[in-house]
Structures are given as C-alpha cells and as structure tokens.
Amino acid sequence: MNLIVAILSGAVVYAVSVLYAGIGETFTERSGVMNLGVEGIMLMGAMSGCVTAFHTRNLALAMLIVILTGAVLGLIFAFLTVTLQSDQTVCGMAMLILGTGLSGFLGEDIASKPINLKFTKIPLPVLSEIPIIGDILFNQNLLVYIMYLLLPLATFYIYKTRWGLKLRALGENPAVLDAAGENVFAMRYGYIVFGTTMMAISGAFVSLAQTNVWQEGMTAGKGWIAFALVAFSSWNPATLALGALLFGFISNLGSNLQIYLPGVPTEIFSAMPYVATIVVLIISTGNFRKKHTAEPAALAKAYDRESR
Amino acid sequence: MKKLLSLLLVGVMVLSLVACGTKDKDDTSKGKGTKDVSELVIGELHYSVVEDGGWAQAMHEGIVKACKTLGIDTEKQLLTRENISEEDIALVESTVEELVDNGADIIFGCSAGYATILAEIQPDYPDVIFAQQGNDVYDNIVEFQIRxxxxxxxxxxxxxxxxxxxxxxxxxxxxxxxxxxxxxxxxxxxxxxxxxxxxxxxxxxxxxxxxxxxxxxxxxxxxxxxxxxxxxxxxxxxxxxxxxxxxxxxxxxxxxxxxxxxxxxxxxxWNWAPIFEDIMKKTAEGTMKNSANYYEGGECAQLADFNDELVSEDIQERVNELKDKVAKGEVVIxxxxxxxxxxxxxxxxxxxxxxxxxxxxxxxxxxxxxxx
Missing domain, CATH: 3.40.50.2300 (Response regulator)
Structure with missing residues (x-):
C-alpha cells in the first residue's frame, strides 16, 4: 500500500510540474498562437526564482519575480508574433534558445549552490487524514494546491464563460472576432503573456519545490513534454491533467519495477512513458476515431487585418 | 549612411586583422621548456559551463588550485573555454587554434570525448602539451584518470x-x-x-x-x-x-x-589538482612527455569532510584508518x-x-x- 501511495503522490508532483506550463500553452494555442519556447521560458522562471530566493530569502518575492520574468518574455514574444507578425515557429525557437542561454548566463553565480528555501509539503488539516487519498493528494506543497484550484477554473473558463467562447473563436477564426468589434491583438497579447507566466511558474516549481537548486538546463525536456501534452489533450485542461498524471505514474512505476521485476532490461522501463505517449496519441488523435480534430484552425497563423 | 557604416565595418575588420597579425609575431618567441612555471598559459576545454555543480566544476577547480599553488595568474593566464561540444570537431579544432594563438602552453581536455580530436591535431602544435582526461590510449597526448x-x-x-x-x-x-x-x-x-x-x-x-x-x-x-x-x-x-x-x-x-x-x-x-600541478611543473621544465599517463588514487580520490552531525567521531576514525590501510597497500580493493x-x-x-x-x-x- 505504501508503494502505491508513493507512486501516485510522485505522479501528482510530476504532473503539476508540467501542468502549469501545459495550461499556459493551452491558452496560448487556443488563442491561435503557438509558443515553442516553453522549455526556455521554464528555465528562465526556474533561474529567476532561485536567484531571487537566494539573495532575498523571500519566497513570495521570488514568485513575483518569476511571474514578472514570464510576463516580460511573453511581451517580447507577443511583440514579435502579434505586432510584427513574424513566423511563430521561428520566434518560438528563438525564445527557446534565448531562455536556455540567458538563464545559464544569469544564473551562473548561484549554480548548484544550496538555496535552502523552498515550497515545503504542507499537510492540509482533516483532508490529509483521509486514508491513502489524503497522503497522495493532500500532503503536497502550496503550488500543488493552487493547481487543484486552477485546473477546474481553467476548464470552466474555456468551456463555460463568454470570455472562453471568445478565446476559442480567437484560435479558430480571429477575423470574425475582429468584425464583431473585439480587439484581436490585445487578446492575443494577453493570452501569450498569461501563457509565458504560467511556463515560468512551472520552471520555478522545478527549482523551488521539486528540488531546491539552480542548474543550467535543469528542466531537462519538461517544456517539450508539456508542449506535447497540449496536443495530446486536444487543448482541454482536464484531459491535459490526465495525460500529465499518466506520464508521471508510468515514470514512477518504472523506477519501482526495476526492483520488483529484476531481469528485465531497465531501458524498457525508461522508455515506457514515451511508448505510452505514442500509444495514447494514436488512440486519441488517430484518423480512425474522428475526422475532426480539436486543433485551433488559426493556430500558428499570424493575424493580419489587411490580408483577410 | 549605409555606405559610411559599411566603410566603418571594413575599417574595423582590417584593423582586427592587423591586430591578430602582430600577436602571432609575439608568440614565435615562445620556445619549449624555457619558462618559469608561473609564466605558463593554460587552456581548458569544457563540454558544459564550469559551474555545473559536478564534473566540469571539479576539473576547473583542480586547474585553478594547481595554478594558484604554482603562482599562475588565473585571471590572465588561465583561458577557460566552455560549452565546447565533443561532437563538434570543427569547434574543438578552432578553439584549440585560438588558445594556441593566445599563447597556451598546455591545453587540458576536461572530458573523455576530446581524446580522439586532440590526439589527431597534436602533431600540428608540437610546442603545446595536450593533456586529456581518459585511459591510456594515445601516445602523443598526456592522459590522466583518477582511481x-x-x-x-x-x-x-x-x-x-x-x-x-x-x-x-x-x-x-x-x-x-x-x-x-x-x-x-x-x-x-x-x-x-x-x-x-x-x-x-x-x-x-x-x-x-x-x-x-x-x-x-x-x-x-x-x-x-x-x-x-x-x-x-x-x-x-x-x-x-x-x-x-x-x-x-x-x-x-x-x-x-x-x-x-x-x-x-x-x-x-575529484581532486585533480595534484595531477595538474605535476603536468604544469614538468611542462615548464620541458620534461613533460607526450606519452605520459596518470592513474592516481590516494589524495586524488578522496571523500570530502565528514558531516559531524551525522557521522560520529568514532566512525570517522574507522574510515580514516581504512583510508590509511588502502594508501599503504594493506588493503587491496x-x-x-x-x-x-x-x-x-x-x-x-x-x-x-x-x-x-x-x-x-x-x-x-x-x-x-x-x-x-
């Protein structure tokens, strides 16, 4: 039983570490903009959080700086892709390279140094007493609890509110919104900045909650996993959470199977999460299931009033 | 405006060429084995940044420590080159060339992956000592490893x-x-x-x-x-x-x-400093052999200070006793x-x-x- 609790609570932590970025990317892509720079922005978030925490010993301030870092990067990306209408794939790659390099450069002084200030686990009163579930879900850190609130809110926002309707229209056909008198550019700016802010928080989760250190390139591909999960989830935050949990569950399981199933090459377990992703991707987006995909029709297309 | 700018750029490029040229001339005065050890110029190649909290950092700290012991000014005479991918042969070659141009007497390859490339280009730079982390494979570069x-x-x-x-x-x-x-x-x-x-x-x-x-x-x-x-x-x-x-x-x-x-x-x-110190000294004396190989234990393969809160003095002593026995050869691992x-x-x-x-x-x- 302890084993199951350990695997599942590990899966929750893993899921949350990619969910912030995943939700950010979902909103960005729903607005018709593809941001490939997730990994770079996560690294900037991870670095800025650690640097601030290291120098000020103030976690709240660190998170504020993380959010600002994300927002500034978002503004740059939005300026390039919305105002200047540059190619989103190229700009995304530029953000990726910029974030990876700049975070390494700015974080050099505190690389590998102990921060000793992190989001520790806070068992929630009453809820954490529930057998099994309490240990899995309610003995986590603050950022995990915030995600519990954020996830239903994000889903509700997209599917049940007027703003969500506009957001979906923005990704499908921005011209219609423009004709209806909505400010397409301002909305895209807003969602891009929201997205990059969330990505930066994901990075800070890795460096200030999961571990407590800054090292160059420490997110080690999580940004890409978040990016892939968005397509995998059909741009739906609830499905996104399931995907992230599945991924976290399988990679935690693999570690345990090494011990409990000796004799099987460990590379098979290490490859499992990726194999599972491919299988689920085929099932969820394969041609045989439905002709219509949930991909926003205007995704990765710059909106230009003059060329409608 | 554009014309002016391009003229200016051309001017800068010509100037920089001239600058490179004069530097090369200075370097020809450098001979093998005529230096005081404190005058050595050291180059180091790293596959990552040196503050990686691990392998590269230990190597870099070893070089810095050896330099300090021997009175080599690490600000001016230690040329650190980071993020030199071992797969990028052209990059390694051009970095080596640049280090040699800047007067490097020794170039340390701080990751096993450089061995092949350095061994191949060594004949082009007979006055430079190439020292490479790895097992004893090549005869024309110095190789070093810790037990x-x-x-x-x-x-x-x-x-x-x-x-x-x-x-x-x-x-x-x-x-x-x-x-x-x-x-x-x-x-x-x-x-x-x-x-x-x-x-x-x-x-x-x-x-x-x-x-x-x-x-x-x-x-x-x-x-x-x-x-x-x-x-x-x-x-x-x-x-x-x-x-x-x-x-x-x-x-x-x-x-x-x-x-x-x-x-x-x-x-x-990893305590690389003793090995590096030896390489630097011998290079300055002119007695460093390209075929040399270091495989060092003892003080090179150490444990850091014990955590006194967690390891009692009695246990610390027992570990130190074993360390001495290994050093004396009484215990053969x-x-x-x-x-x-x-x-x-x-x-x-x-x-x-x-x-x-x-x-x-x-x-x-x-x-x-x-x-x-």
Whole structure:
C-alpha cells in the first residue's frame, strides 16, 4: 500500500510540474498562437526564482519575480508574433534558445549552490487524514494546491464563460472576432503573456519545490513534454491533467519495477512513458476515431487585418 | 549612411586583422621548456559551463588550485573555454587554434570525448602539451584518470558501518558505463569490507541528467526500506530527496553537504589538482612527455569532510584508518578472491586485478543487486 501511495503522490508532483506550463500553452494555442519556447521560458522562471530566493530569502518575492520574468518574455514574444507578425515557429525557437542561454548566463553565480528555501509539503488539516487519498493528494506543497484550484477554473473558463467562447473563436477564426468589434491583438497579447507566466511558474516549481537548486538546463525536456501534452489533450485542461498524471505514474512505476521485476532490461522501463505517449496519441488523435480534430484552425497563423 | 557604416565595418575588420597579425609575431618567441612555471598559459576545454555543480566544476577547480599553488595568474593566464561540444570537431579544432594563438602552453581536455580530436591535431602544435582526461590510449597526448573506486570504497564502508541492523544499501546510478560501474563496484566492495553480508541494490536512471528520475529512484529505494545510499549523479536531487524522507547518502563530484545538510554524510570528490600541478611543473621544465599517463588514487580520490552531525567521531576514525590501510597497500580493493554478480571468479585468491581490467569495469561485483 505504501508503494502505491508513493507512486501516485510522485505522479501528482510530476504532473503539476508540467501542468502549469501545459495550461499556459493551452491558452496560448487556443488563442491561435503557438509558443515553442516553453522549455526556455521554464528555465528562465526556474533561474529567476532561485536567484531571487537566494539573495532575498523571500519566497513570495521570488514568485513575483518569476511571474514578472514570464510576463516580460511573453511581451517580447507577443511583440514579435502579434505586432510584427513574424513566423511563430521561428520566434518560438528563438525564445527557446534565448531562455536556455540567458538563464545559464544569469544564473551562473548561484549554480548548484544550496538555496535552502523552498515550497515545503504542507499537510492540509482533516483532508490529509483521509486514508491513502489524503497522503497522495493532500500532503503536497502550496503550488500543488493552487493547481487543484486552477485546473477546474481553467476548464470552466474555456468551456463555460463568454470570455472562453471568445478565446476559442480567437484560435479558430480571429477575423470574425475582429468584425464583431473585439480587439484581436490585445487578446492575443494577453493570452501569450498569461501563457509565458504560467511556463515560468512551472520552471520555478522545478527549482523551488521539486528540488531546491539552480542548474543550467535543469528542466531537462519538461517544456517539450508539456508542449506535447497540449496536443495530446486536444487543448482541454482536464484531459491535459490526465495525460500529465499518466506520464508521471508510468515514470514512477518504472523506477519501482526495476526492483520488483529484476531481469528485465531497465531501458524498457525508461522508455515506457514515451511508448505510452505514442500509444495514447494514436488512440486519441488517430484518423480512425474522428475526422475532426480539436486543433485551433488559426493556430500558428499570424493575424493580419489587411490580408483577410 | 549605409555606405559610411559599411566603410566603418571594413575599417574595423582590417584593423582586427592587423591586430591578430602582430600577436602571432609575439608568440614565435615562445620556445619549449624555457619558462618559469608561473609564466605558463593554460587552456581548458569544457563540454558544459564550469559551474555545473559536478564534473566540469571539479576539473576547473583542480586547474585553478594547481595554478594558484604554482603562482599562475588565473585571471590572465588561465583561458577557460566552455560549452565546447565533443561532437563538434570543427569547434574543438578552432578553439584549440585560438588558445594556441593566445599563447597556451598546455591545453587540458576536461572530458573523455576530446581524446580522439586532440590526439589527431597534436602533431600540428608540437610546442603545446595536450593533456586529456581518459585511459591510456594515445601516445602523443598526456592522459590522466583518477582511481575513483578508492573514494567510493570508503563511502561504501562508511554507509555499511552506519547501517546497523540491516544488510541492504542502495545506489542511484545514471547510465551503465565504465565510470559509473567504477563508482558502484567501489561502493559495493567497501560495504562488503565492513559487512560481508551487505548487498547494494542499484537503480538506474538511464540518463546522465534528469532530476525527476533521480529523485524518483531515490524515493523508490527509500520505500524499499533502504536508509543509506551511494550515488553517481550530477545534481543534488538525490540528497534532497533523502533529506525529505529521512534517509542518508554520499554526495558525488563535489561536496554536496550544504545542499542537504541533514542527509549528506560526506561526498566523493575529484581532486585533480595534484595531477595538474605535476603536468604544469614538468611542462615548464620541458620534461613533460607526450606519452605520459596518470592513474592516481590516494589524495586524488578522496571523500570530502565528514558531516559531524551525522557521522560520529568514532566512525570517522574507522574510515580514516581504512583510508590509511588502502594508501599503504594493506588493503587491496581489487584483490582476490573476487566474484562477479553471476558467481564467476574475477580475481583468484592472492592475485590482484590489472589496471586495464579495473578501467574497463566489464563486471558487477557479487554483492550488487540489479546490475545490468
């Protein structure tokens, strides 16, 4: 039983570490903009959080700086892709390279140094007493609890509110919104900045909650996993959470199977999460299931009033 | 405006060419073996940044320490080149050329991957000493390696001593490769020396760097009831997980105590400085042979200071005693009889494994559980 609790609570932590970025990317892509720079922005978030925490010993301030870092990067990306209408794939790659390099450069002084200030686990009163579930879900850190609130809110926002309707229209056909008198550019700016802010928080989760250190390139591909999960989830935050949990569950399981199933090459377990992703991707987006995909029709297309 | 700008650019380029030209002339005065050691110019090649909290950092610190001992000004005479990919032959070559242009007398290749390239281009720079981390493979470059198993042997011994009432120890390994096996086998042999019944359960990340997998693996071992573990990994994720769960571990590459003061007993650290010092001195004297090979233990393969809160003085003393015995040759780590994890005899009683076989590490010793 302890084993199951350990695997599942590990899966929750893993899921949350990619969910912030995943939700950010979902909103960005729903607005018709593809941001490939997730990994770079996560690294900037991870670095800025650690640097601030290291120098000020103030976690709240660190998170504020993380959010600002994300927002500034978002503004740059939005300026390039919305105002200047540059190619989103190229700009995304530029953000990726910029974030990876700049975070390494700015974080050099505190690389590998102990921060000793992190989001520790806070068992929630009453809820954490529930057998099994309490240990899995309610003995986590603050950022995990915030995600519990954020996830239903994000889903509700997209599917049940007027703003969500506009957001979906923005990704499908921005011209219609423009004709209806909505400010397409301002909305895209807003969602891009929201997205990059969330990505930066994901990075800070890795460096200030999961571990407590800054090292160059420490997110080690999580940004890409978040990016892939968005397509995998059909741009739906609830499905996104399931995907992230599945991924976290399988990679935690693999570690345990090494011990409990000796004799099987460990590379098979290490490859499992990726194999599972491919299988689920085929099932969820394969041609045989439905002709219509949930991909926003205007995704990765710059909106230009003059060329409608 | 544009014309003016391009004229200006051309001007700058011409000037920079002239500047390079004059520098080259200065360098011709440099001969082999006529220098005071404090005048040496040192180049170093790293595949990552030097503050990586691991391998590169230990190398860089070793070079800096050696420079300081010998009075070499690290600000001006130590040329550090980071992020030089071992796969990018052209980049390595051009970096070497640039270092030589800047007067480098020795170029240190701080990762095994540079060996082939450096050995190939060495004949083009006969006045420069190329020193490369690796096993004794090439005759025209200096190669150096540390007997890491000596430090890990002490680490395993320490863990087994502390692991009262249990025979099970853990080890978090990265990839299945000779240097990782060296650490794992050394740890297991040390554990066995303290407790003949000790078993070391290894768990693989199958990745050189993945914080998630590393901390998950540590947690898996802890959930299995293991309290003491060794590791071969580059991040403090494992020590931090141990601290969170009330387990203990040995840090790796650099002293990790500050990263998890309630979990790190001590750390295995690379101390390259003595080797580098020797290379620098001999280069200055002109007696450094290109074919030289260093394979050093002792002070090079050390444990960092013990964590006094977690390791009692009595235990510290016992580990230090063993260290002396290893140094004096009273305890031979790869001495027979030694069996592998499948029961085959690796070294017959009374014999010692050859350095070649120790370097190749094509085995897991008998008390390793979960070897590949």
């Amino acid at each position: 890491g198993y000596e430090g890990e042997f002490l680490a395993g011994y320490l863990c087994a001593l502390l692991n009262q009432g249990s025979n099970e120890l853990g080890f978090c390994a990265s990839m299945d490769e000779a240097s990782v096996r060296t650490a794992l086998n050394g740890f297991a042999l040390g554990a066995k020396y303290a407790n003949p019944e000790a078993k070391v359960q290894v768990i693989w990340a199958d990745s050189w760097y993945d914080l998630d997998i590393e901390s998950t693996n540590a947690e898996t071992l802890i959930n299995k009831g293991i309290k003491y573990m060794g590791m071969e990994a580059s991040s403090p994720a494992i020590p931090q997980k141990c601290e969170e769960k009330g387990a203990y571990c040995i840090g790796y590459n650099i002293d990790m105590e500050a990263n998890a003061p309630k979990a790190v007993l001590t750390s295995f650290v 790869y001495g027979g009889e030694l069996k592998d994890d499948k029961g085959n005899v690796l070294v017959a009683a009374g014999q010692t494994m050859s350095d070649e076989d120790i370097l190749a590490q094509e085995f897991f010793v008998e008390n390793v559980v979960g070897g590949k």
